[in-house]
Amino acid sequence: MSRARVHNFSISLDGFGTGDGLSLEAPFGHAAHRLHTWMTATRFWADMTGGDGGTTGVDGSFAEQHGPGIGAEVMGAGKFGPPGWQDDPEWRGWWGDDPPFHTPTYVLTHRPRPSLEMAGGTTFHFLDAPPAEALAVAQEAAGGQDVRIGGGPTMVRDFLAAGLVDHLHLVQVPILLGRGVRLWDGLEGLEAQYDVEVVASPSGVTHLTFTR
Template sequence: MTGRLGKVVSDITITADGYVAGPNQSEARPFGDDGGDGWGDQLHGWMFDNPAEHQAEIDQLGSAGAFIMGRNMFGPVRDEWDRPWNGWWGDNPPFHAPVFVLTHHARNPQPMEGGTTYHFVTDGIESALTQARAAAGDNDVLIQGGAETINQYLTAGLLDELRLHIVPLTLGSGSRLFDGVPPLKLEQVKSRATSSVIHVSYRVLPSS
């Protein structure tokens, strides 16, 4: 007997003006000019500065049965795609589940320590979601980002839930959530304010 069908969820930190990364992203500064060191300390400090205050939200991040991410979130675009490069996340990535990477460059699956295996999907967001659902079983599929990837899933009407962690910071430019996305109908499921971030969850309602 099978359980419930898992949801398709996006979970991402954004600034008060909607950016998930600043301008001038590079291999040395994956979050661009974010007002900090470029490694997301201004955006994602809430996860590390006082993790006990945000444990429920951190636990949600690790509860998915499979993940989907864009090519840039896996790692920077390199001219020599075939040379060894396992992405930003090190030898033991935090996912511990299958990760489906959207890309235009075919590559064999890359198993990592801790149970993570990267699968490189070249035939679009719907194919990636089909594969991720099969891998996740009854568990949720988490669309990791970045903004362009989440915006594609929102535009296609493929997201069930949107979890935002809103930090008290503005960037003014960079990679922005909702850019190019048609108007959405959202139902607030829950919200919680902490000392450094507001956690908000929305159910994405059908547009018609």
């Protein structure tokens, strides 16, 4: 059966999945890229972006689980673009002509637009739908493979609250943001629904895996 999976989702020590003040120039607000330096240092990231080198080890092993077995993705409007992207008919996402998804990708927005076919097998579809309905659409498109729940934190929280996430991989980064969008709000007792595994990395981050 097709599962819903979250991978490589970084949060601060105080639970924020993104900072305050998101914009075109600051996709993660005042957090900048501090939540993701663990991943950008890996060979996985170098391979995905066409670079060289990169580390392996614990962080690389977790990062590489992002892709295998995924047949579709669902993401929130805030992952696809900065605030106000819906007003720009030319906006095509952050990732250039060949986004790194290579599957049907469903963007949840209250202002849908026609589907956008990109290079490399990615097609963005824009849905105004609640989590369960969006997941059902993505699972059908995934052809028996799993669906990746791609963020941001508001959307991941909504899918968790609806009981739709089967596998959740979080990366706790040792920084304090103080403001932004928190993942955990309203999810008290969530851990009771999952087996939880904790793995510390030499980079200083902690990988937390929640498996239903």
